[in-house]
Amino acid sequence: MNTKTSKLRHVSTGVGLLIGSTMFAFALLLLLEHIMVLKEVKMVSVPLVAKLAELERREDALREQVELSQIQAATKVGSLGEKLDINILPKETDFDRLIAAWDLYSDWLRNQGLVSEMSDITFGDPVILEEEGVTVRPMRVSYSAHEDGIKKLLIFTQLAGLLTVSDALTDEEIQILFESTEKENPVGIVALEQFLSSDLLRYSRDVRSYEEQLKRSFNSTEFANLLESVSEGSLLGGAYRIFGGEFGKTMSDGNPWPIQFMTLREVSMEEGGVEGWYRVGLEMLVWER
Numbered sequence: 001m002n003t004k005t006s007k008l009r010h011v012s013t014g015v016g017l018l019i020g021s022t023m024f025a026f027a028l029l030l031l032l033e034h035i036m037v038l039k040e041v042k043m044v045s046v047p048l049v050a051k052l053a054e055l056e057r058r059e060d061a062l063r064e065q066v067e068l069s070q071i072q073a074a075t076k077v078g079s080l081g082e083k084l085d086i087n088i089l090p091k092e093t094d095f096d097r098l099i100a101a102w103d104l105y106s107d108w109l110r111n112q113g114l115v116s117e118m119s120d121i122t123f124g125d126p127v128i129l130e131e132e133g134v135t136v137r138p139m140r141v142s143y144s145a146h147e148d149g150i151k152k153l154l155i156f157t158q159l160a161g162l163l164t165v166s167d168a169l170t171d172e173e174i175q176i177l178f179e180s181t182e183k184e185n186p187v188g189i190v191a192l193e194q195f196l197s198s199d200l201l202r203y204s205r206d207v208r209s210y211e212e213q214l215k216r217s218f219n220s221t222e223f224a225n226l227l228e229s230v231s232e233g234s235l236l237g238g239a240y241r242i243f244g245g246e247f248g249k250t251m252s253d254g255n256p257w258p259i260q261f262m263t264l265r266e267v268s269m270e271e272g273g274v275e276g277w278y279r280v281g282l283e284m285l286v287w288e289r
Helices: 002-083 095-111 147-159 171-184 186-196 200-205 207-215 222-233 235-243 246-254
Strands: 115-118 127-129 134-146 262-271 277-288
Touching: 095 115, 095 134, 095 147, 095 246, 134 147, 147 235, 147 262, 147 277, 171 186, 171 222, 186 207, 200 207, 200 235, 200 246, 207 222, 222 235, 235 246
Parallel strands: none
Antiparallel strands: 115 134, 127 134, 134 277, 262 277
16 A cells, blocks of 8 residues: 555656646746747837837927928018018919919929829918008918928928028028128128129029139138038028029029019928828918008
């Protein structure tokens, strides 16, 4: 009886050890699998988090660009000051000319792969601004656009109605150029004034020629570096990036430029189905006398 019990104990112990070993091995496999899963998740999640952070950063930058454009639009008339002579505003909006210019620009952006869809352009009823003595008319259009396309759309609205190089510069930027000229070569003020009064579209299509002509009035590179910095950091940079190529030639040959003076009123934006693409709606105010 004792021998039988002893054998049963040995068998029970062996079975227990076998079951324990099996369970330990199974647990070890689960642990290894868990580690592998965590490793795979980490390999996927780390780049994904970085990518999401990059997308969020780009979207924040784009929204900042939109906000900046809205601020610039709000101050556009004031910053132009006397440049916005009431006589340059038409008594009535030339709808065909304005729509043609926007269609040409949209086609150019589409050819670059920056927009894929464009709505019809619609106009609202005119509103009289009694203090300014002018009338503004809402203009609305929406796009499916890449973030780079949105930036170029915003620049186009900022350039609308600007005629000369000086129109694309702020009063502060112009003052900097005059102060530098007076310091280095006061006689160069004549050349600077000629440069500032140059036609914006012609300048944008031949930037080097216009700027080199101005630089000839100065001996040092200090003014040249300043001019380059001001040009690149102002609306002039946007002007020659848009009009410096084939689109500028199209606008010049077709004669739809300058388009009517307008300011950006509102921008609505929502994410599209593809990374970097958005559904964007623009509302501008077109100015009339």
